[in-house]
Amino acid sequence: MKISASFLSSKDIPNDLKKLNETDVDYIHVDIMDGKFVSNKTMPFKEMRHIYEYTSKRLDVHLMVENPSAYIPLYAELNTEYISIHVEVLEDIVKDLELIKSYSIKCGLAINPDTPVKELVPFLPYIDSILVMSVVPGRGGQSFIPETSQKIREVKSLIESYHLNIVINVDGGVNQDTKELCQGADILTAGSYIVGSEDFQEKISSLR
Ligand code: DX5
Ligand code: ZN
DSSP states (O other): OEEEEEOTTOSSHHHHHHHHHTSOOOEEEEEEEBSSSSSOBOOOHHHHGGGGGGOOSEEEEEEEOSOGGGTHHHHTTSSEEEEEEETTOSSOHHHHHHHHHHTTOEEEEEEOTTSOGGGGGGGGGGOSEEEEESSOSSOSSOOOOTTHHHHHHHHHHHHHHTTOOOEEEEESSOOTTGGGGGTTOSEEEESHHHHTSSOHHHHHHHHO
8 A cells, every 4th residue: 555645634734744655655645725626735845845845745736726737837847746737627527637748747636535436537548546535624733524334335346347447545544543544545645643743754654
C-alpha cells in the first residue's frame, strides 16, 4: 500500500514537511481549496510554491476548486506526480485532464461521497487514478464515511470491467481502524492521523 500524507491540518507546515521527508511516505498530498467549490480556502500559490523547499517527495495535488484550468499550470511547475480534479466541476473535464497530461503529469478524478460512481465512466479512458473521497471535502480531521467501503468495491469492479490500469486513492478520515474499510485501494491519503501524532513514521507504517 502506498501512503500519501496531507498537511492540511498541520500547525507548522515547514516543520511537518521536513519531518515527513525523513519518513518513507510515498507522496505529499497537497489540498487546494478555493472558497467556492468548498467553503474553506487554502493559501495562494505564491505561498504554496515554497513547500518545494521543505520536501523532496513527489506531490499528489488535490484541486478542490471550481476552475481547475487556472490551477493546473501552477501546480504542474512543482515536483508533481498526480493532479486530481473533481468530477463534480462544471468545466470541460476532458480538456482539464488533457491539460494535466500535456505536462506529463498523471491525472486523477476525485469523487465526492454523494456522487454516483457511474459519473466517472465517460472519463475512464483519460485517467490514471480515482480519488475516492471518504469525507465531504472541505477540511481535515473528519470521520471516515463507512459507505465508502462499498464505493471502493464498485470503483474497483468498474476499472476491472474495462481492463484499465487506474489506481484507487482513498482520502479522508483514514487511520489504523478505518484502513480496514479501504480494501481495494492502492493509495491511502491520511492527514490528521499522521501530522497530529508524535511519531509520523509509526503511523505511516501502520497504514501500509
Ligand atoms: C479533505 C481533504 C483531505 C484531508 C485529509 O477535504 O481533501 O485530503 O485533508 O485529512 P484527514 O486524514 O485528517 O481527514
Ligand atoms: Zn485531499
